[in-house]
Amino acid sequence: MSSSPSAGHSRRHFLTYLLATPTLAVAAALVDPPPVARAAVPTPPAPADVLDLGDVLILAAAPTANMITVAVGEDGRVGLALPREEVGQGITTAVAMLIADELDVPLDRVDVTLADARPELVFNQLTGGSNTIRSVYTPVRTAAAVARARLVAAAAARWGVPAGQVTVSGGVVIGPGGRTAGFGELSTAAASPSLKVGTATPKPASQQRLVGTPTSRRDARAMVTGRQAYTLDLDVAPGALPTMVRRPPTISGAVRSVDNEAAVRAMPGVVDLAVVETGVAVLAETFGQALDAKNALQVTWGPGTVDGEDDDSIREKLHAAALPFAAPGLLTQHVDAEFDFAFVSHAPMETNSAIADVRDGKAEIWAGLKSPIVAQETIAKDLGLPVSAVAVHVVQGGGSFGRRLFFDAALEAARISKKAGKPVKLMWSRIDDMRHGRARAASHHRIRATHAAGQVLTFEHRVASVETDFRHGLGEILTAMSASLPVGGNLSFAQTVFLTTVKSPYDFGITTQTLTEVPLQMHTGSWRSVYSANTRGAEEIVVDELAAAQRKDPYRFRREFLEDDRSRAVLDKVATEGQWGRPMPAGHAQGIAFHAEYQSCTACLVEIDATNPDRPRVTKATIAADVGRPVNPRGLESQLLGGLTDAIGTTLRAGLHIRDGLPLEGSYSQFHYTRQAESPRDVRVFVMPANGEPGGAGELGVPAAVGAIANAWARATGRKPRSFPLTFPVDFDPFPR
Amino acid sequence: MPTYSFTLNGQSVTVDAPADLPLLWTLRDKLGVKGPKYGCGIDVCKACTSHLDGQAVNPCVVPTSEADGREVTTIEGLADGDRLHPVQEAWLEQDVAQCGYCQPGQIMAAVALLKRTKHPTDADIDAIENVCRCGSYFRIREAIKAAAAAM
Ligand code: FES
Ligand code: FES
Numbered sequence: 068m069s070s071s072p073s074a075g076h077s078r079r080h081f082l083t084y085l086l087a088t089p090t091l092a093v094a095a096a097l098v099d100p101p102p103v104a105r106a107a108v109p110t111p112p113a114p115a116d117v118l119d120l121g122d123v124l125i126l127a128a129a130p131t132a133n134m135i136t137v138a139v140g141e142d143g144r145v146g147l148a149l150p151r152e153e154v155g156q157g158i159t160t161a162v163a164m165l166i167a168d169e170l171d172v173p174l175d176r177v178d179v180t181l182a183d184a185r186p187e188l189v190f191n192q193l194t195g196g197s198n199t200i201r202s203v204y205t206p207v208r209t210a211a212a213v214a215r216a217r218l219v220a221a222a223a224a225r226w227g228v229p230a231g232q233v234t235v236s237g238g239v240v241i242g243p244g245g246r247t248a249g250f251g252e253l254s255t256a257a258a259s260p261s262l263k264v265g266t267a268t269p270k271p272a273s274q275q276r277l278v279g280t281p282t283s284r285r286d287a288r289a290m291v292t293g294r295q296a297y298t299l300d301l302d303v304a305p306g307a308l309p310t311m312v313r314r315p316p317t318i319s320g321a322v323r324s325v326d327n328e329a330a331v332r333a334m335p336g337v338v339d340l341a342v343v344e345t346g347v348a349v350l351a352e353t354f355g356q357a358l359d360a361k362n363a364l365q366v367t368w369g370p371g372t373v374d375g376e377d378d379d380s381i382r383e384k385l386h387a388a389a390l391p392f393a394a395p396g397l398l399t400q401h402v403d404a405e406f407d408f409a410f411v412s413h414a415p416m417e418t419n420s421a422i423a424d425v426r427d428g429k430a431e432i433w434a435g436l437k438s439p440i441v442a443q444e445t446i447a448k449d450l451g452l453p454v455s456a457v458a459v460h461v462v463q464g465g466g467s468f469g470r471r472l473f474f475d476a477a478l479e480a481a482r483i484s485k486k487a488g489k490p491v492k493l494m495w496s497r498i499d500d501m502r503h504g505r506a507r508a509a510s511h512h513r514i515r516a517t518h519a520a521g522q523v524l525t526f527e528h529r530v531a532s533v534e535t536d537f538r539h540g541l542g543e544i545l546t547a548m549s550a551s552l553p554v555g556g557n558l559s560f561a562q563t564v565f566l567t568t569v570k571s572p573y574d575f576g577i578t579t580q581t582l583t584e585v586p587l588q589m590h591t592g593s594w595r596s597v598y599s600a601n602t603r604g605a606e607e608i609v610v611d612e613l614a615a616a617q618r619k620d621p622y623r624f625r626r627e628f629l630e631d632d633r634s635r636a637v638l639d640k641v642a643t644e645g646q647w648g649r650p651m652p653a654g655h656a657q658g659i660a661f662h663a664e665y666q667s668c669t670a671c672l673v674e675i676d677a678t679n680p681d682r683p684r685v686t687k688a689t690i691a692a693d694v695g696r697p698v699n700p701r702g703l704e705s706q707l708l709g710g711l712t713d714a715i716g717t718t719l720r721a722g723l724h725i726r727d728g729l730p731l732e733g734s735y736s737q738f739h740y741t742r743q744a745e746s747p748r749d750v751r752v753f754v755m756p757a758n759g760e761p762g763g764a765g766e767l768g769v770p771a772a773v774g775a776i777a778n779a780w781a782r783a784t785g786r787k788p789r790s791f792p793l794t795f796p797v798d799f800d801p802f803p804r
Numbered sequence: 805m806p807t808y809s810f811t812l813n814g815q816s817v818t819v820d821a822p823a824d825l826p827l828l829w830t831l832r833d834k835l836g837v838k839g840p841k842y843g844c845g846i847d848v849c850k851a852c853t854s855h856l857d858g859q860a861v862n863p864c865v866v867p868t869s870e871a872d873g874r875e876v877t878t879i880e881g882l883a884d885g886d887r888l889h890p891v892q893e894a895w896l897e898q899d900v901a902q903c904g905y906c907q908p909g910q911i912m913a914a915v916a917l918l919k920r921t922k923h924p925t926d927a928d929i930d931a932i933e934n935v936c937r938c939g940s941y942f943r944i945r946e947a948i949k950a951a952a953a954a955m
Contacts, residue, residue, distance in 0.1 A: 155903030155938050283899040290904030291892040291911060293839025293879035300838040309833055335822055355829035356822075358845065416843050416851055416905040416937045465841070465905030466937045497844040701899055705940065709902060712939025735935045736848045744930040746941035 108522050108576035110630070114553040115570040121198045121665045121763050123567060126551055127544045128191035132206040135191075137166060137214045143238070143251030145172055145214070147207065148182035150192040151199045152437040153286075154415070154467035155709075156765050157702035158199045160285045162207055164699060168277040169211035169269055170218075172238035172250065174285070184439035184459035190544045194437035195472055195593065196568075197665050197763025200698055204761050208269035214257075216267035221256035222248050230265065272696065272757065279757055281701035286463075297417050298434055298462045299492055304424045307490035308338055308350040310483060311357040313364045314503045315346060316804035317371030317728035318589055322347055326365040334360045341486040345475075345503075348483040354494055361496075372588035374728040381533065381587065381725060382407060385511035388531035388583045392515045399517040399524070402612050406512040406605040407790045409722030410533075410730065412738050413507075413594055417465025418500040423480035424490035429456040434477040435464025441540035442474035446481045468713070469593040470505055472539040498733035498802050506723055506730070507594030508533035512605045516575065516613050523613060523628065526575035530602055534584045535561055536591045559584065564593075569602050572663040573610070573628040595713060596766035599664055600773050601791075604718070607660035607774025608788055611781065621778065622647050622659050633758070634663060637670040637691040640753050645672035645689030654678035655686075658779025662771035665763025667694040671711070671771040673747070677783035681794050685715050685747045685776060693755035695762040703764050704752040710768020711750065716741040718776045722792045731801040739792075808872040812837065813881025819868070827863035827871050828852050831878065839879035839908045843935065850934035853909035853916075854878045860916035879908035882915065891915050894951035902938035910934045914948045924952055 138146045145166055153159045159179040167174045185192060191202075215235055222240040223230040225248070232243045240248045256262065272278075289295040315321070322342050325331075331349070332340060336356030341348040347364055351357035385407075396403060421434035430450055436442050436459065443459040450457070464471050480493035495504065510532035517525045542560045545552065554566045565582040580602065594600070614624035622642050629635050638661055641647070647659060651674065659672045669692040677683035690707050697703050720739035723730040732738040777788040809818045812835065821830045826845070831837040831854075840863055843851030847865040854863050855877040856870075863876075882889045888896070891914050901907045913932050917924055929945050936944065 155901075157902070283896065284901060286904065287896050287899060287901050290901040290907050291879075291888070291895045292883060293908045295904050296838070297841075297905060299842075302836075309829075353825060353829040353833035354842070355825045355833075414937055416841070416849070416903065416935065418842070464903065466903040468937075494842065497846075497849070705899070705902055705938075705943070708942055709939040712936075712941060734844050734846060734848045740935060740937060741939065741941070742935060743932050743941045743944065746939070746945075748926050748942075748945065750942040 108524060109574050110571060110576060110578045113570035113578065113580070114566040115568055117553040118551065118567065119665055120196045120564060120567040121201050123548050123552065124193065124196050124198045124544065125202045127548050128202050131188045131191040134188055135203065135206050135210055137210040139214055139218065139250050139254045139257065141251050141254050143249050144176050144178055145170060145250070146178040146180070148180050149203070150182040150185055150188050151203070152194040152435060152461055152464060152467070152471060153181060154435065154464040154471060156199065156706060157284055157699060160282060161200055161698045161702060162203060163285060164277045164282055165204065165207050166211045168275050169208045170215050171235040174277065174282070176238055181461040181463060183461060184443040186440050186443065186454060188440065190547065192438070192440050193540050193544070195469070195541065197765040197767065200761045201665065201763055205269070209267070212267040212269045216264050217257040217262060218250060218253050220262050220264045221253045224262065225256065278698050279696070279700065282699050283701060295463070297465050298420045298422060299494055301422060301433060301462065303433055304422050304431070304490040307422055307424065307492045309352070309354040309357050310348055310350045310480070310491040310493045311354065311361045311496060312346040312348045312479065312493070312499070313361040313366060314499050315368045315371055317374045318503065320368040320371035323367040323369050326367060331360050331364050334363060339487045339489065341483050343479060343482045343486060345479055350487055350489065350491060358496065371728050376587065376728055377726045378724055381509055382511065384585045385509065385531045385533070388585050389511055389513045389529045390581055390583055392513070392527050392529065393579070394515055394517050394525045394527060396515060400519055400616070401515055401517040402609060402616050404514050404609050404612065405789065408510045408601045409791060409795065410509045410725065411507040411594055411717050411722055412501045412730070412732065413468045413470035413505055413592070414501060414735070414738060414740060415464070415466030415468060415470050418497055419476035419495035419504060420493060421476040421480035422490070422492050423477065423484040425450060425481050425484040426488060428452065430481055431458045432477050432481060433460045433462050434474065435467070435471045436461050436474055436477060437467060437471045438474065438539040442477050445474070446478055449478060450481055450485055468595040473505060473592055501723070501733050501738055502730045503590065505536070505590045505592035508535045508591040510601050512601065514605060514609045516609060518613060518617065521617060523573070523575040524577070526571060526578045528580040528602065528606060530565070530580070530582045530598065532582060532584055533589060533591060534586045535593060537561065537564065537593070565598050568664060569598050570663070571606065572630055572634055572661060572668070574630055575628060595710070596769040599662065599766070599770045600714070600717065603662050603770035604773030604777065607771070608777050608781070611778045625659070625661055629661065633693050634661065634668050637661070637668055637693050637755060640691035640755070641670040641672040641689045644751060644753060647672060654783055656779045656782035658775040658777065658782060660771045660774025660778060662767065662774070664767060667692065667762030667764055667767050669693070669707070669767050669771050671775040673772070673775045673779050675776065675779035675783050677780055680784050683719060683780055683783070684745060687749040688747050689751045690768065691753040691755060692764070692767060693758070694764045694767070695759040696757040697754050698761060700754040703754055706764055707752050707768040708750060710766070711772045712741045712746060713769050714772030714776055715745060718773050718791060718793060719745070720792050720794050722795055724797055729804060731797060733802040737799045806869070808868055810871045810873060811875040813877055821868045823869035824867045827866040827868050827876070830868045831863060837878050837880060841905055841908060843906070850913060851906050851909045853912040853934060855912060855916065858919065860913055879912060882911065889915065890954045891918065891951045894947040894954060897950060898943045898947040900940050900943040900947050902940050906934060906936045910936065910944055914951065917948070918952060918955060922952065922955070924948060
């Protein structure tokens with residue numbers, strides 16, 4: 068069964084089909100299992116097969132897609148202010164490539180900047196769901212095609228020749244008899260409303276030259292020379308003071324009183340103090356002095372929102388929340404497994420930071436923001452200002468992994484600036500970023516797969532997760548798009564996100580994946596691949612255990628049950644290139660896994676050295692990905708490398724312990740994100756040839772790598788991977804609260 | 805407030821700063837040198853890695869007084885005008901950077917390593933503790949090897 072709606076079928080048609088099918092199919096199949104002679108028990112399409120979260124975001128952005136414009140200046144440069152956030156994904160490079168290709172202009176004449184918050188774009192300024200390239204691929208190329216058509220028309224009018232005799236090459240407009248004109252000299256005439264221009268459509272893929280060509284990042288030189296400016300490197304608000312905040316001893320505790328204000332005000336470099344909802348802010352001449360002063364503060368705190376909670380109490384709640392299975396375990400051959408995943412900090416290298424200047428009835432904010440419109444609206448409301456009085460500038464960020472969907476620092480900086488009546492540069496300490504910042508919610512997973520005679524008949528996955536906060540605009544988008552969503556009933560935002568992102572890529576008969584949330588008021592947020600890293604990672608472990616139950620090789624077993632040829636091709640690629648099945652010494656093993664999301668698919672094969680089972684090392688990784696149409700294969704490889712590194716960290720050692728209402732970890736020496744010594748010395752990434760439209764790629768790499776690493780660990784140690792990270796002692800003295 | 809003079813990226817500078825103010829903040833907040841980044845402030849993440857008399861140090865834990873009379877090099881001082889250092893060139897060739905935030909520190913650590921040994925082994929590279937949260941480690945490894953070969 069195809070995993071995506073085929074051409075010629077409207078989405079509407081598939082929606083209708085989907086809404087009518089799964090429930091009926093469940094009942095029928097449980098009563099009457101299919102005859103064993105069938106090759107595989109086909110699985111009806113899941114909601115994410117019909118319309119995934121990325122499709123929803125594209126639909127939501129469509130009404131304002133024509134507000135993304137390409138500008139040609141009198142200097143001949145081509146510019147676009149991208150309403151998305153660059154945090155290292157390479158989107159400014161990829162978008163510049165799209166424009167250069169469409170306009171036939173050299174890449175170095177294209178400038179892609181990050182747009183300020185533009186409320187008129189409504190739902191078209193959110194960076195998430197691996198959606199940037201998918202959502203701008205057509206609008207940006209269309210805008211560039213229009214620009215090109217206008218330049219051609221202007222040149223044709225100037226030369227008095229038909230537009231059909233004018234071409235563009237190398238950034239020069241060329242007419243009959245070798246006449247040429249530059250973009251710059253045509254720019255004014257090309258902008259004229261009276262210019263007659265025919266229809267402009269983007270080039271067919273066969274004429275793309277740059278798209279698909281490995282291209283280096285355009286901001287790389289600024290990065291290696293230290294010139295790339297992140298929020299706190301900007302000199303934009305003269306006099307803005309370095310500011311840090313003393314935060315509560317438990318999550319969301321509020322300030323009752325500041326007990327040594329005079330003493331702290333007298334400390335060297337301290338300029339001002341301000342109490343805000345989230346703590347006590349210190350404004351100082353340098354960050355070093357702000358840090359010393361905030362540490363010296365004596366504050367009496369009120370209770371937080373989860374003071375009694377710790378790892379055990381949360382795990383208990385999660386276990387109690389997971390829904391029961393539908394398939395009976397007694398009468399059938401089955402594989403059952405339960406998994407626990409700890410909280411995981413986003414921990415981008417650049418901690419939460421923002422510059423804010425709130426004075427004289429207006430506000431100006433600078434920060435790395437993936438949902439700047441929601442940030443602008445929220446900040447305006449909080450400050451009691453009209454939205455039009457709040458300017459929000461989007462600054463390139465030092466990593467995100469989902470973190471910068473939230474604008475906690477921007478809002479906090481605005482409040483501090485308002486209170487102090489001064490512009491501020493707010494920086495969160497690393498300790499605060501890990502303890503009071505956001506995290507991937509802890510989750511519990513229960514999976515049951517029934518099988519008989521070489522077939523898998525049912526596959527049930529019950530996920531219970533601490534509530535994930537989606538209050539960064541996604542909820543509003545889902546509400547607005549509710550009529551188009553491939554899910555019915557009274558689902559929460561989280562369940563809608565879950566069902567439009569998670570799907571099983573195998574023909575495992577009747578497949579159900581459900582999410583139940585445990586409401587706990589903690590700071591959570593989508594973490595690269597949202598639910599898929601845990602959900603699909605756990606499923607890939609069960610796939611290996613199902614293969615073992617049927618005495619089949621894990622690679623061949625996957626091959627047999629994968630739903631389509633594209634999927635099998637990436638799996639075959641890693642098996643061949645990674646030499647699946649090669650003999651490994653004792654304590655070493657290979658592991659393989661597969662994942663599909665957002666119209667893309669990937670396979671990962673790793674080798675692990677677990678001779679020291681407490682400090683296993685992934686020694687080699689082979690990855691293949693089919694993203695439909697890779698715009699910049701070089702950037703895609705980087706994203707997959709990042710996904711692999713994330714999976715190594717979170718599978719083996721990196722997580723947060725919760726104790727008495729606060730994470731214990733406060734630094735990379737405690738939250739063990741992967742370092743060079745834990746990263747493989749041999750990594751090979753294969754990008755499959757283009758075969759369609761671009762799929763999502765930014766989050767794709769994590770889930771398959773989680774599965775492959777866990778499966779390799781299982782084979783090397785003979786143990787079942789069940790609780791993540793696999794090695795997770797409190798091997799440090801926590802910082803004081 | 806005491807005054808300190810040192811050479812910063814080839815230029816002599818004089819600055820008023822408390823003796824114990826971490827050099828990172830003297831560089832960033834007083835001298836406007838923003839290449840060295842804050843990532844932890846306690847000598848763990850290595851994002852601030854710079855050189856003191858040619859050796860890698862972490863200015864987030866070096867008091868400003870310790871720089872007095874010495875030579876401080878940050879990422880901004882590595883290139884010779886427009887001519888990049890071979891390690892920077894290798895970083896461009898391998899297209900290492902993702903968000904880029906850790907990369908000034910990574911590059912300064914790599915330059916210090918190549919100063920100590922012309923032919924770093926994989927184990928030498930493993931010993932670099934600089935965190936890259938974007939996970940660009942494999943490209944960093946390849947870039948260090950390429951730079952070693954080029955030098
Ligand atoms: S900021 Fe200096 S080591 Fe982290
Ligand atoms: S490139 Fe982002 S932290 Fe290294």
